[in-house]
Amino acid sequence: MKIEHVEYGKCEVSLYRSYATPLHGLRPIPESAFTGRENRLFAVNIAVHVLGHHVEAAYTEGDNSAVVATDTMKNFILYQAQVFAGSTLEGLLRFIAEQFLATYGDMAGIHIAGDEQPFLAATVPDAEGALIPSDRLFSRSRGDHGHARLTVMREDDGPALTDHQCGRRDLQLIKLTGSSFMNFPRDAHTTLPERQDRPLFIHLDVYWRYRDGDAVSRQSPVDYVDAAQVRDLVQVVFHEFNSLSIQHLVHEMGQRILARFPQLAWLHFEAQNRLWDTAFEANAGATGAGEAKVYCDPRPPYGHILLTVTP
Template sequence: MAFVLGPNRYGKAETRLVHVTREGDTHGLRDLNVSVALSGDLSATHLTGDNSGVLPTDTMKNTVYAFAREHGVGEPEAFALRLGRHFVSTQPQVSSARVSIEAYGWERLGPHSFRRKGDFTRLCVVTVSEDFTQVVSGLKDFVLLNSTASEFHGFPRDRYTTLPEATDRILATAVDARWRHLSDTAAWGESFEKAKDALVNAFVNTYSYSLQQTLFSMGTRVLDSRPEIAEIRLALPNKHHYLVDLSPFDLENPGEVFIAGDRPYGLIEGTVTRDDVPPAPTEWYL
């Protein structure tokens, strides 16, 4: 029996970068977590331990910091594109570079004072290869809640079903959304903010009979408003809220007092795509 090496990659994960832009008395701040993964002609190191084609992961870390100094950071997508193109163009054994960035938000309090914002984390994943460039943007941990305008009923029942039907419930989720761009050029900051706004508007304005319906509404709203986006994948955990039984205390509970459930939780996932765009050259939502 013979064994062969399958797909592989290596890199430097989670390089923390904080970049301060100093323009007189007014400073700017970028706070990133950068991961780089390279693939290509790397079989020798796996099969024989020959490291002649293995760019050290420490070099990747250093490149992140040096590029921040030499070129600035700017939007996460632009920074990831510069890094990815650098590794593919300077390392002949590397055929593909994947740069993933988590960007943490800060709110300005003054010319050089900031407060960390924790309402969501901005994401991007850029893949640069010899044949194509792919840009994916997104966000995670974006918590939204509607206190009404949500129902869930008409579902199949079997002998294990205990869930009552609901005609008025809290609908809450922590949005994880990733969207693939049609090209590697865009006004990245504006595109991200407008896509986020579209997600919020759809969640607020959709009377929901299921979280699946809300997911499709959110996805279609993004694609309808942002022509530069080819498709969007959403993962929506159902953050359950359970009405507290106050009858032991001779109290009514007309939909006011709830327990916020932790786990287990329902998880709804789906992709909304345009029917007139070519498929992604590689799996893009990982």
């Protein structure tokens, strides 16, 4: 038996870094008020995997002499988060990966991924009684969040970023009116009615890659695409666009994102159709906005829509 590939690592490493370097100077876009963050609380969940055949003996002979314990890897990640001087998720991941390769000479490469753990500033009164975001009290959010995944490999002239993917995950958006689904094929198996106007509830993940992959974590703030801006842009498109299907909707989102961020080379959407079932409506057959209706969650099967686009 020949070993083709080995890797191992540590997952679910949650870290909470206080007072990281603020992120300022992002290029503003019309669809978003987000231009930076103070990073008083920089919270991330990280997974890291080590690449390299140097650990094959651990699999074939039980020889652990080349195996850095995953508990050691966890402690290493936490230490590097403390000394990290940057301000972005991608920058943190790349910094940690490069430090692994600099510290452990047998490692051929690192797969590292991270998900933001959102904490929102609580609203508190200032000295004059006006309500402002707190600079010290935060509330955990379980909603959508930024994501990034990098691969950093050891090369002759130093560590090199060989793959990357950034994203915004776990968006859940409901639009009460301004979406339809009609003129689809019907046969003996079709029971779905045509909907000229429907509430549309989607779960959505959006992923992207930069044209200059090596610059993903080292670019100036004006060229950085923050996941919060992508979230805001996606929401504006959903609000404005009268879509004829979810496919139609995500394609429009792709066009708008690529137009706003020419530094991107690739976009990928994964959407779920979580359209609610209608339980009761005040006026049977009415489709106008503002009519009182009651909905409930649908049965577990859901539509799954994927789209990948490039400029």
